Amino acid sequence: MSTSDCLFCKIVSGEVPAKIVRESERTVAFRDINPQAPTHVLVIPREHHPNAAALAAADPALLGEVLTEAHRVAVDEGIADSGYRLVFNTGAQAGQTIFHVHVHVLGGRDLNWPPG
Template sequence: MDSSDSECLFCKIVAGEVPAVIVREGKRTLAFRDINPQAPTHVLVIPRDHYPDAVTAAREESGIVDEMVAEAHEAAVADGITESGYRLVFNTGAGVGQTVFHVHAHLLGGRGMEWPPG
């Protein structure tokens, strides 16, 4: 696994080459506001290292997916949405809407969510 991909938008955000509204910075993670929010709270949580999708990240057995979920929870706390609840979404593959192939969790909250999604 390469630690970064020079063509990856999220790797460029990690490197400071592309601006983002950062809400949390961990040693191995970064959380920032989505530029096209689908809810009042819509934060993306990414690892600083490049993994193309959630399965690849989980198979590394480094605990990075655990850290991403914990950071998403802390971002939810900061936005005051833990009591009402929030949704975490990992899209894996173009067919389900993954457009940036750097694993990321969508933290969504601040409004009611329908089920099933999509």
């Protein structure tokens, strides 16, 4: 897939709208369109990298910035103290559907598994 076909690259460029909650020089954070928790925000690098492993190999410092921004989202959303989950899906069999690295920030409810 070329970056011109990438949904998240289109969000970064402003071509596709998103509910942006944070931006930094090298990252963008926006609400997931199909939330799995009361807080469900995606944090992506502005640069296109297909998955977390590729980003870690190409630019470990940028991967660190993505994680730092994920924590800042948790603070901004008021879930940092109660707890939150960070999820990277890497590869189709792991559930990755958009091949631009992104971390899911999930919280606002009990995420323990199994429930109860």
